[in-house]
Amino acid sequence: MSKQVEKPIETDSVREVDDSLRDVRRDFINRLCDYVLSLEALTQETRDSEDYTHGLRNVEIVSHKIAGVAATLGFPALGEDARKIEASISKENSELHPNKLWQQVEPALEHFMDSMERAIDEHEMS
Numbered sequence: 001m002s003k004q005v006e007k008p009i010e011t012d013s014v015r016e017v018d019d020s021l022r023d024v025r026r027d028f029i030n031r032l033c034d035y036v037l038s039l040e041a042l043t044q045e046t047r048d049s050e051d052y053t054h055g056l057r058n059v060e061i062v063s064h065k066i067a068g069v070a071a072t073l074g075f076p077a078l079g080e081d082a083r084k085i086e087a088s089i090s091k092e093n094s095e096l097h098p099n100k101l102w103q104q105v106e107p108a109l110e111h112f113m114d115s116m117e118r119a120i121d122e123h124e125m126s
Contacts (some may be wrong), residue, residue, distance in 0.1 A: 021073075054099035057089075059105065078112075
């Protein structure tokens with residue numbers, strides 16, 4: 001039997017990957033800032049206009065975007081919160097009147113926005 005000698009990973013390559021990942025995380029955090037502001041405005045607009053269908057659809061879109069990447073970039077709880085909101089708005093709940101669905105989603109959305117703000121703050125402190 002021949003032994004395979006494992007080749008060590010090049011330090012420069014690891015450093016480049018770490019730097020790239022750090023850049024991607026920073027970009028994600030910057031997008032979170034935009035998403036929080038967008039969701040806050042959307043929440044107020046939905047309350048004022050009572051256009052719950054429009055509000056729910058846009059919350060679902062933002063939640064989907066965050067759910068798709070958050071865990072990969074080291075924010076698993078944020079990804080899970082996003083997935084829960086997205087699932088609660090999905091077609092499975094389409095039998096509910098949009099007003100009733102909004103009433104169910106809004107507390108989770110507020111929690112989600114708080115979670116995003118905490119992730120932003122924690123990233124800025126690191």
